[in-house]
Amino acid sequence: MPLSPELYSPDARTRLLVVAPHPDDETIGTGELLQLVRASGGEVRVLLLTDGDDNPWPQRWLERRLWIGGEDRARWGRRRRGEVAQALQRLDIPLGALQAMGWPDMGLTALLRERAPSALARLVEQLVAFRPNVVALPALGDRHPDHGSAHVLMRLALAEGGIEPPLLLGYLVHGREEPAGNVTPPADVGRHAAKLGALSAHGSQMALSAGRMRRLTDRPERYDRVARPPGDREAGALPWQPRAWHSRLRLTVASPDGVQHWRWNQAPLRRDGQGRYRLVDVPTAPCFARLDMDVPSPWIFDRWGWCEL
Template sequence: MSTAAACPSPATAAASGLPAFSTQTRLLVVAPHPDDETIATGLLVQQVRAAGGEVRILLLTEGDNNPWPQRWLERRVRIRAADRQRWGLRRHAEMLQALECLGLSAPALQSLGWPDLGITDELLRAGHASVAALSAAIGRFGPSLVVAPALADRHPDHAAAHVLVRLALAALADPPPLLNYLVHGRAGDGDSFEIHGTAVQSAYKRAALVAHRSQMALSGKRMLRLAARPECHAGLPSPLAALPWRPPRWLHPWLRLSVVGSAGVLSWRWRDAPLQRDRAGRFQLSMLVGTPCFARLALTVRSPWIFDHWGWCELSGHAGEAGSGLAPADRPG
């Protein structure tokens, strides 16, 4: 399907922070689930293609752990492994139809087949292997620009995908620029720019979204609302010297702090973590695991709510340095 539309001129691109697209542009979009590529980058993809550039969509999961729409459409209560596999195939087929609306053919899609709602576990349990697989996929395509979920995204798969992409890019000798999109949550501070499309591009983006029929069944209004927003892409926020969280003391026994970096993964119960307080009362880690380094705070008890409350943050190399006036952190009794 044709996606002819005006692309930003170099002068316009420079003024907005948007790279100027050309036949040399190689855009890699990292999508945790089918439909993320359309909601977050449907206009961007069309504009790169209109400029003659190449686009690759790297799909991390098939979106198969999506029980409520499946129960509704298939009129079933119990979802077995075979049912989930069939649902994943359905969502994959819908995604191919959506990509056709955006001007892409089937070879533009590469799937890693990771577990839906399991990217965080993939990262924490098999960090080096997951990073290596993602780094290899990026290296094979050789993108000039990578677009991936933002660290601030409250969906656990999205934030974990950001961490994996950052570590994978750090492993490359000459990593391409990275921009971030936010689907779930509110944008934070930092530089960002919006991509606006023509009426034709917006119509094709809407058609691509409608192709994700399984997701539109129960969440059509919400998805259309998300897709109608300008596509906002941001650079990386500054790393933090201290953890941004001050969880209530009564929750401490059920909290787990994990740290992921280029040197590996570490995880502790909150009460056992190597924490100290600075003069402002903020918690700091006395050890990091390479650069870049990310921390995650999560409850250890199961909840029907899938979105992260605390989520992830990026820590600077100055966290926990000697001579910063740190005191031992308070521990629950």
């Protein structure tokens, strides 16, 4: 029988940093937590990684256009960033709490692979400036690629940031919620109503997906307390056993030692006595691996995604 969720009680010393890959994640994932920390006298900051500009179908619908060029996307991104500001206002969060990075929507995995040092340096600047003692970040197992990669980026930035390790709370937007090990804010009708009101500020997303958005936002907020996995005397085991398309699969490994990626059939792997694939050399912890298929697809969600080694 799963344990009851642990109630989270912040106080005036709380400094909460919310990591939001896209506009609306701050509301769906942490709308009540943000209000709770503010009501407790704590400080909050929302780190918006992208402006959500690669969001073509709602834009086509609302703007009555088929072709979307670079200027159109930039305009859409400005609209969505403005929606975040309105949503935070409805949550009684000051506009100065919003810090926008302006990174590419649907591009955080590529950013991690190709420009990790500069991206991590910017995140470390944010961490050192705010010095959070609580960080709410997307769950590693979230099936949206930007969410999983946002988790990895923030974990690596924390590993090199030189600040006291904060409490890490992972929130899930896309995927199946785990029943155990959850932390939750105390239920409050007023905070929940304000959260639903904040969602309505994201009009660009409500146009085509209002029902789904309300279902996501109406769920009780639950967070997994993020902790390093227990050690293994044979470290570096991967959870995947791919049997086809080896030449099109891509393995990415990210750690404080750097980020590397290979075709699966060229990766430095070995098979152990149980038939599992393992990295030949295990990087410094925290270490994350990602498996994906290097082919264009209209399906945006991950099949394999990230794991922590």
